[in-house]
Amino acid sequence: MFTESDDTEVIQLVLRGQQAAYATLVNRYQQYVFTLAMRYVKDRELAEELAQDVFVKAYRCLADFKGNSKFSTWLYTIVNTTCLSHLRKKKDETILLEEEKMISISDNSNAEKPSERLEQKTQKQMLNNALKHLPESEAQALSLFYQGEQSVDEIGVIMGLTTSNVKVKLFRARQKLKEVLESKYSRELV
Amino acid sequence: MGQNEEDIEMQLWEYLDGTCSMDDMPRISILIERDPIWKAKYAELSALHTSIGNTLELEQPSMRFTQNVMDAVAATHVAPATKRYINKGIIRGIAALFIGMIGTILGYAFAHPGNGTTVKNILPKLNLGNINNIFSSGTMMMIIAVNIVIGLVFLDTLLRRKIADRTV
Numbered sequence: 001m002f003t004e005s006d007d008t009e010v011i012q013l014v015l016r017g018q019q020a021a022y023a024t025l026v027n028r029y030q031q032y033v034f035t036l037a038m039r040y041v042k043d044r045e046l047a048e049e050l051a052q053d054v055f056v057k058a059y060r061c062l063a064d065f066k067g068n069s070k071f072s073t074w075l076y077t078i079v080n081t082t083c084l085s086h087l088r089k090k091k092d093e094t095i096l097l098e099e100e101k102m103i104s105i106s107d108n109s110n111a112e113k114p115s116e117r118l119e120q121k122t123q124k125q126m127l128n129n130a131l132k133h134l135p136e137s138e139a140q141a142l143s144l145f146y147q148g149e150q151s152v153d154e155i156g157v158i159m160g161l162t163t164s165n166v167k168v169k170l171f172r173a174r175q176k177l178k179e180v181l182e183s184k185y186s187r188e189l190v
Numbered sequence: 191m192g193q194n195e196e197d198i199e200m201q202l203w204e205y206l207d208g209t210c211s212m213d214d215m216p217r218i219s220i221l222i223e224r225d226p227i228w229k230a231k232y233a234e235l236s237a238l239h240t241s242i243g244n245t246l247e248l249e250q251p252s253m254r255f256t257q258n259v260m261d262a263v264a265a266t267h268v269a270p271a272t273k274r275y276i277n278k279g280i281i282r283g284i285a286a287l288f289i290g291m292i293g294t295i296l297g298y299a300f301a302h303p304g305n306g307t308t309v310k311n312i313l314p315k316l317n318l319g320n321i322n323n324i325f326s327s328g329t330m331m332m333i334i335a336v337n338i339v340i341g342l343v344f345l346d347t348l349l350r351r352k353i354a355d356r357t358v
Contacts, residue, residue, distance in 0.1 A: 019260075020260075023260055026260070031248040031249065031250060034250070047249070048251050048252060048255065051251060051255070056259065056262045059268065060268060060269050061269060123245055127246060131246070147246055167203075167207075170203065171203055174242070177238075177242070178238060
Protein backbone atom coordinates (compact mmCIF):
# COMPACT_ATOMS: atom_id res chain seq x y z
CA MET A 1 0.00 0.00 0.00
CA PHE A 2 1.17 3.52 -0.68
CA THR A 3 1.86 6.14 1.95
CA GLU A 4 -0.48 9.04 2.56
CA SER A 5 2.28 11.56 1.76
CA ASP A 6 2.82 9.97 -1.67
CA ASP A 7 -0.84 10.40 -2.48
CA THR A 8 -1.03 13.92 -1.07
CA GLU A 9 1.91 15.05 -3.22
CA VAL A 10 0.25 13.71 -6.37
CA ILE A 11 -3.09 15.30 -5.41
CA GLN A 12 -1.39 18.67 -4.93
CA LEU A 13 0.18 18.38 -8.39
CA VAL A 14 -3.22 17.62 -9.95
CA LEU A 15 -4.86 20.51 -8.11
CA ARG A 16 -2.12 22.80 -9.39
CA GLY A 17 -3.18 21.90 -12.93
CA GLN A 18 -0.95 18.92 -13.80
CA GLN A 19 -3.74 16.70 -15.01
CA ALA A 20 -1.32 13.99 -16.23
CA ALA A 21 -0.24 13.35 -12.62
CA TYR A 22 -3.66 11.87 -11.98
CA ALA A 23 -2.59 8.82 -14.02
CA THR A 24 -0.27 7.93 -11.11
CA LEU A 25 -3.25 7.66 -8.75
CA VAL A 26 -5.23 5.71 -11.33
CA ASN A 27 -2.35 3.25 -11.82
CA ARG A 28 -1.91 2.94 -8.08
CA TYR A 29 -5.53 2.20 -7.18
CA GLN A 30 -7.09 0.78 -10.33
CA GLN A 31 -6.82 -2.86 -9.19
CA TYR A 32 -8.32 -2.11 -5.77
CA VAL A 33 -11.16 -0.04 -7.21
CA PHE A 34 -11.86 -2.60 -9.94
CA THR A 35 -11.79 -5.50 -7.43
CA LEU A 36 -14.24 -3.71 -5.13
CA ALA A 37 -16.54 -2.94 -8.06
CA MET A 38 -16.37 -6.63 -9.04
CA ARG A 39 -17.61 -7.57 -5.57
CA TYR A 40 -20.81 -5.71 -6.41
CA VAL A 41 -21.52 -6.41 -10.04
CA LYS A 42 -19.65 -9.64 -10.97
CA ASP A 43 -19.58 -8.58 -14.64
CA ARG A 44 -16.09 -7.44 -15.72
CA GLU A 45 -17.20 -4.95 -18.35
CA LEU A 46 -19.70 -3.32 -16.05
CA ALA A 47 -17.23 -3.29 -13.15
CA GLU A 48 -14.69 -1.58 -15.38
CA GLU A 49 -17.25 1.02 -16.41
CA LEU A 50 -18.09 1.68 -12.75
CA ALA A 51 -14.41 1.81 -11.78
CA GLN A 52 -13.80 4.33 -14.54
CA ASP A 53 -16.77 6.37 -13.32
CA VAL A 54 -15.31 6.29 -9.79
CA PHE A 55 -12.00 7.75 -10.95
CA VAL A 56 -13.73 10.48 -12.97
CA LYS A 57 -15.91 11.41 -9.97
CA ALA A 58 -12.87 11.38 -7.69
CA TYR A 59 -11.05 13.66 -10.12
CA ARG A 60 -13.92 16.14 -10.24
CA CYS A 61 -14.21 16.23 -6.44
CA LEU A 62 -10.48 16.12 -5.73
CA ALA A 63 -10.55 19.63 -4.26
CA ASP A 64 -12.97 18.33 -1.62
CA PHE A 65 -10.48 15.75 -0.36
CA LYS A 66 -9.38 17.37 2.89
CA GLY A 67 -6.83 14.77 3.94
CA ASN A 68 -8.72 13.92 7.14
CA SER A 69 -8.66 10.26 6.07
CA LYS A 70 -6.43 8.21 3.81
CA PHE A 71 -6.95 8.90 0.09
CA SER A 72 -7.77 5.20 -0.36
CA THR A 73 -10.55 5.41 2.27
CA TRP A 74 -12.01 8.45 0.51
CA LEU A 75 -11.73 6.74 -2.89
CA TYR A 76 -13.37 3.50 -1.65
CA THR A 77 -16.25 5.55 -0.25
CA ILE A 78 -16.86 6.77 -3.79
CA VAL A 79 -16.66 3.14 -5.03
CA ASN A 80 -19.27 2.15 -2.47
CA THR A 81 -21.72 4.96 -3.26
CA THR A 82 -21.25 4.58 -7.04
CA CYS A 83 -21.84 0.82 -6.96
CA LEU A 84 -24.78 1.07 -4.59
CA SER A 85 -26.49 3.75 -6.66
CA HIS A 86 -25.91 1.63 -9.78
CA LEU A 87 -27.46 -1.39 -8.04
CA ARG A 88 -30.43 0.69 -6.93
CA LYS A 89 -31.02 1.79 -10.52
CA LYS A 90 -30.66 -1.73 -11.85
CA LYS A 91 -32.37 -3.42 -8.92
CA ASP A 92 -34.75 -5.45 -11.05
CA GLU A 93 -32.00 -6.78 -13.29
CA THR A 94 -29.53 -7.61 -10.57
CA ILE A 95 -29.72 -11.01 -8.99
CA LEU A 96 -28.80 -10.59 -5.37
CA LEU A 97 -27.40 -13.64 -3.66
CA GLU A 98 -29.36 -14.25 -0.52
CA GLU A 99 -28.27 -16.56 2.25
CA GLU A 100 -30.56 -19.40 1.18
CA LYS A 101 -29.45 -19.14 -2.42
CA MET A 102 -25.86 -19.16 -1.32
CA ILE A 103 -26.32 -22.49 0.44
CA SER A 104 -28.15 -23.99 -2.53
CA ILE A 105 -25.34 -22.89 -4.86
CA SER A 106 -22.72 -24.31 -2.54
CA ASP A 107 -24.55 -27.64 -2.52
CA ASN A 108 -24.74 -27.63 -6.28
CA SER A 109 -21.07 -28.28 -6.94
CA ASN A 110 -21.74 -31.31 -9.18
CA ALA A 111 -23.58 -29.11 -11.66
CA GLU A 112 -20.36 -27.43 -12.71
CA LYS A 113 -18.60 -28.31 -15.94
CA PRO A 114 -15.52 -30.57 -15.62
CA SER A 115 -13.36 -27.85 -17.15
CA GLU A 116 -14.50 -25.41 -14.45
CA ARG A 117 -13.72 -27.93 -11.73
CA LEU A 118 -10.20 -28.30 -13.05
CA GLU A 119 -9.75 -24.55 -12.99
CA GLN A 120 -10.84 -24.31 -9.39
CA LYS A 121 -8.21 -26.64 -8.00
CA THR A 122 -5.74 -24.21 -6.61
CA GLN A 123 -6.31 -22.66 -3.24
CA LYS A 124 -6.33 -19.16 -4.72
CA GLN A 125 -9.05 -20.02 -7.15
CA MET A 126 -11.07 -21.84 -4.51
CA LEU A 127 -10.99 -18.87 -2.19
CA ASN A 128 -11.72 -16.34 -4.90
CA ASN A 129 -14.61 -18.43 -6.17
CA ALA A 130 -15.96 -18.93 -2.66
CA LEU A 131 -15.89 -15.17 -2.21
CA LYS A 132 -18.23 -14.82 -5.17
CA HIS A 133 -20.84 -16.78 -3.23
CA LEU A 134 -21.02 -14.24 -0.41
CA PRO A 135 -23.57 -11.41 -0.31
CA GLU A 136 -21.89 -8.40 -1.90
CA SER A 137 -21.69 -6.27 1.25
CA GLU A 138 -19.87 -9.07 3.11
CA ALA A 139 -17.53 -9.72 0.18
CA GLN A 140 -16.94 -5.97 0.08
CA ALA A 141 -16.05 -5.86 3.79
CA LEU A 142 -13.59 -8.75 3.37
CA SER A 143 -12.01 -7.16 0.30
CA LEU A 144 -11.60 -3.83 2.05
CA PHE A 145 -10.05 -5.51 5.09
CA TYR A 146 -7.66 -7.94 3.39
CA GLN A 147 -7.03 -6.35 0.00
CA GLY A 148 -7.72 -2.67 0.54
CA GLU A 149 -5.85 -2.75 3.88
CA GLN A 150 -8.51 -0.67 5.58
CA SER A 151 -9.05 -0.80 9.33
CA VAL A 152 -12.40 -1.76 10.84
CA ASP A 153 -13.08 1.93 11.58
CA GLU A 154 -12.21 2.94 8.01
CA ILE A 155 -14.47 0.23 6.59
CA GLY A 156 -17.21 1.70 8.76
CA VAL A 157 -16.65 5.11 7.15
CA ILE A 158 -16.62 3.64 3.64
CA MET A 159 -19.71 1.47 4.08
CA GLY A 160 -21.61 3.84 6.36
CA LEU A 161 -21.71 1.34 9.24
CA THR A 162 -20.75 1.45 12.90
CA THR A 163 -17.54 -0.27 13.98
CA SER A 164 -19.47 -3.04 15.75
CA ASN A 165 -21.58 -3.62 12.63
CA VAL A 166 -18.41 -3.97 10.55
CA LYS A 167 -17.06 -6.51 13.05
CA VAL A 168 -20.29 -8.52 12.77
CA LYS A 169 -20.18 -8.30 8.96
CA LEU A 170 -16.58 -9.54 8.86
CA PHE A 171 -17.42 -12.33 11.30
CA ARG A 172 -20.38 -13.52 9.21
CA ALA A 173 -18.43 -13.21 5.97
CA ARG A 174 -15.63 -15.41 7.28
CA GLN A 175 -18.09 -17.92 8.69
CA LYS A 176 -19.87 -18.19 5.35
CA LEU A 177 -16.59 -18.35 3.48
CA LYS A 178 -15.54 -21.24 5.71
CA GLU A 179 -18.88 -22.98 5.14
CA VAL A 180 -18.64 -22.55 1.36
CA LEU A 181 -15.06 -23.82 1.32
CA GLU A 182 -15.99 -26.82 3.44
CA SER A 183 -19.10 -27.77 1.49
CA LYS A 184 -18.04 -26.89 -2.04
CA TYR A 185 -14.36 -27.73 -1.98
CA SER A 186 -14.13 -30.32 0.78
CA ARG A 187 -12.74 -32.92 -1.67
CA GLU A 188 -9.99 -30.63 -2.88
CA LEU A 189 -9.14 -29.54 0.64
CA VAL A 190 -8.67 -33.10 1.91
CA MET B 191 -22.86 -23.78 15.61
CA GLY B 192 -23.57 -23.43 19.32
CA GLN B 193 -23.85 -20.06 20.98
CA ASN B 194 -20.73 -20.71 23.01
CA GLU B 195 -18.70 -21.74 19.98
CA GLU B 196 -19.88 -18.67 18.08
CA ASP B 197 -18.93 -16.47 21.00
CA ILE B 198 -15.45 -18.02 21.13
CA GLU B 199 -15.03 -17.47 17.37
CA MET B 200 -16.19 -13.87 17.64
CA GLN B 201 -13.65 -13.15 20.38
CA LEU B 202 -10.89 -14.95 18.51
CA TRP B 203 -11.54 -12.98 15.32
CA GLU B 204 -11.34 -9.73 17.31
CA TYR B 205 -8.07 -11.01 18.78
CA LEU B 206 -6.69 -11.90 15.34
CA ASP B 207 -7.81 -8.58 13.83
CA GLY B 208 -6.36 -6.67 16.78
CA THR B 209 -9.69 -5.00 17.49
CA CYS B 210 -10.31 -6.44 20.96
CA SER B 211 -9.83 -4.27 24.01
CA MET B 212 -6.55 -4.11 25.91
CA ASP B 213 -8.23 -5.88 28.83
CA ASP B 214 -9.38 -8.78 26.64
CA MET B 215 -6.04 -9.28 24.89
CA PRO B 216 -4.15 -11.00 27.78
CA ARG B 217 -7.28 -12.92 28.81
CA ILE B 218 -7.69 -14.42 25.32
CA SER B 219 -3.95 -15.14 25.08
CA ILE B 220 -4.14 -17.17 28.30
CA LEU B 221 -7.24 -19.03 27.10
CA ILE B 222 -5.49 -19.94 23.82
CA GLU B 223 -2.52 -21.25 25.75
CA ARG B 224 -4.41 -23.23 28.36
CA ASP B 225 -7.81 -24.22 26.98
CA PRO B 226 -7.63 -26.96 24.28
CA ILE B 227 -10.96 -25.83 22.71
CA TRP B 228 -9.72 -22.25 22.36
CA LYS B 229 -6.35 -23.50 21.14
CA ALA B 230 -7.91 -25.66 18.39
CA LYS B 231 -10.29 -22.91 17.32
CA TYR B 232 -7.46 -20.37 17.25
CA ALA B 233 -5.36 -22.65 15.02
CA GLU B 234 -8.31 -23.14 12.65
CA LEU B 235 -9.23 -19.46 12.40
CA SER B 236 -5.63 -18.33 12.24
CA ALA B 237 -5.07 -20.63 9.23
CA LEU B 238 -8.15 -19.22 7.50
CA HIS B 239 -7.06 -15.65 8.34
CA THR B 240 -3.61 -16.20 6.82
CA SER B 241 -5.10 -18.02 3.87
CA ILE B 242 -7.52 -15.20 3.06
CA GLY B 243 -4.82 -12.57 3.52
CA ASN B 244 -2.31 -14.37 1.31
CA THR B 245 -4.45 -15.78 -1.44
CA LEU B 246 -7.18 -13.26 -2.22
CA GLU B 247 -6.36 -11.90 -5.63
CA LEU B 248 -6.85 -8.42 -6.90
CA GLU B 249 -8.76 -8.27 -10.17
CA GLN B 250 -6.93 -6.73 -13.09
CA PRO B 251 -8.82 -4.30 -15.33
CA SER B 252 -8.07 -4.06 -19.05
CA MET B 253 -4.73 -2.69 -20.27
CA ARG B 254 -6.40 0.47 -21.55
CA PHE B 255 -8.04 1.28 -18.24
CA THR B 256 -5.75 4.17 -17.21
CA GLN B 257 -5.88 5.59 -20.71
CA ASN B 258 -9.70 5.42 -20.73
CA VAL B 259 -9.87 7.24 -17.40
CA MET B 260 -7.41 9.91 -18.55
CA ASP B 261 -9.41 10.41 -21.77
CA ALA B 262 -12.60 10.86 -19.73
CA VAL B 263 -10.82 13.16 -17.29
CA ALA B 264 -9.44 15.31 -20.13
CA ALA B 265 -12.98 16.34 -20.99
CA THR B 266 -13.69 17.53 -17.46
CA HIS B 267 -12.06 19.68 -14.80
CA VAL B 268 -11.59 19.65 -11.02
CA ALA B 269 -14.61 21.32 -9.42
CA PRO B 270 -13.89 24.01 -6.84
CA ALA B 271 -14.00 22.81 -3.23
CA THR B 272 -17.51 22.82 -1.78
CA LYS B 273 -16.45 25.17 1.01
CA ARG B 274 -15.65 27.78 -1.63
CA TYR B 275 -19.18 28.10 -2.97
CA ILE B 276 -21.11 27.31 0.21
CA ASN B 277 -20.80 30.62 1.98
CA LYS B 278 -21.41 30.29 5.71
CA GLY B 279 -22.02 34.06 5.85
CA ILE B 280 -25.12 33.67 3.68
CA ILE B 281 -26.49 30.86 5.86
CA ARG B 282 -25.83 32.94 8.99
CA GLY B 283 -27.46 35.94 7.28
CA ILE B 284 -30.67 33.98 6.57
CA ALA B 285 -30.75 32.76 10.19
CA ALA B 286 -30.21 36.32 11.44
CA LEU B 287 -33.04 37.58 9.20
CA PHE B 288 -35.53 35.08 10.66
CA ILE B 289 -34.42 35.71 14.24
CA GLY B 290 -34.68 39.46 13.57
CA MET B 291 -38.20 39.11 12.16
CA ILE B 292 -39.41 37.06 15.13
CA GLY B 293 -37.71 39.48 17.53
CA THR B 294 -39.32 42.50 15.82
CA ILE B 295 -42.81 40.94 15.99
CA LEU B 296 -42.41 39.98 19.64
CA GLY B 297 -40.90 43.40 20.47
CA TYR B 298 -43.78 45.19 18.78
CA ALA B 299 -46.36 42.99 20.52
CA PHE B 300 -44.93 43.65 23.97
CA ALA B 301 -44.32 47.35 23.32
CA HIS B 302 -47.97 48.05 22.39
CA PRO B 303 -50.06 46.31 25.00
CA GLY B 304 -52.94 48.81 24.71
CA ASN B 305 -53.58 48.28 21.01
CA GLY B 306 -55.17 44.90 21.38
CA THR B 307 -51.89 43.09 20.94
CA THR B 308 -51.46 41.70 24.44
CA VAL B 309 -50.42 38.07 24.67
CA LYS B 310 -53.97 37.27 25.73
CA ASN B 311 -55.37 38.81 22.55
CA ILE B 312 -52.75 37.25 20.26
CA LEU B 313 -53.75 33.73 21.29
CA PRO B 314 -56.67 32.38 19.24
CA LYS B 315 -59.92 32.01 21.09
CA LEU B 316 -60.82 28.35 21.17
CA ASN B 317 -64.50 27.73 21.50
CA LEU B 318 -64.74 24.15 22.73
CA GLY B 319 -68.46 24.21 22.13
CA ASN B 320 -67.85 24.22 18.38
CA ILE B 321 -65.26 21.44 18.43
CA ASN B 322 -67.61 19.00 16.69
CA ASN B 323 -68.08 21.49 13.85
CA ILE B 324 -64.31 21.90 13.49
CA PHE B 325 -63.67 18.16 13.25
CA SER B 326 -66.59 17.45 10.97
CA SER B 327 -65.35 19.89 8.35
CA GLY B 328 -63.81 18.28 5.26
CA THR B 329 -60.60 20.32 5.43
CA MET B 330 -59.86 19.27 8.99
CA MET B 331 -60.46 15.61 8.15
CA MET B 332 -58.11 15.95 5.20
CA ILE B 333 -55.39 17.50 7.41
CA ILE B 334 -55.78 14.70 9.95
CA ALA B 335 -55.62 12.05 7.19
CA VAL B 336 -52.45 13.61 5.72
CA ASN B 337 -50.88 13.74 9.19
CA ILE B 338 -51.72 10.08 9.81
CA VAL B 339 -50.13 9.09 6.48
CA ILE B 340 -46.99 11.14 7.28
CA GLY B 341 -46.88 9.53 10.71
CA LEU B 342 -47.16 6.03 9.24
CA VAL B 343 -44.45 6.74 6.64
CA PHE B 344 -42.16 8.01 9.41
CA LEU B 345 -42.89 4.95 11.57
CA ASP B 346 -42.25 2.64 8.60
CA THR B 347 -38.88 4.32 7.90
CA LEU B 348 -37.93 4.07 11.56
CA LEU B 349 -38.82 0.37 11.80
CA ARG B 350 -37.07 -0.45 8.51
CA ARG B 351 -33.91 1.23 9.81
CA LYS B 352 -34.09 -0.75 13.05
CA ILE B 353 -34.61 -4.02 11.17
CA ALA B 354 -31.73 -3.17 8.81
CA ASP B 355 -29.45 -2.45 11.79
CA ARG B 356 -30.41 -5.77 13.38
CA THR B 357 -29.81 -7.76 10.18
CA VAL B 358 -26.38 -6.25 9.53
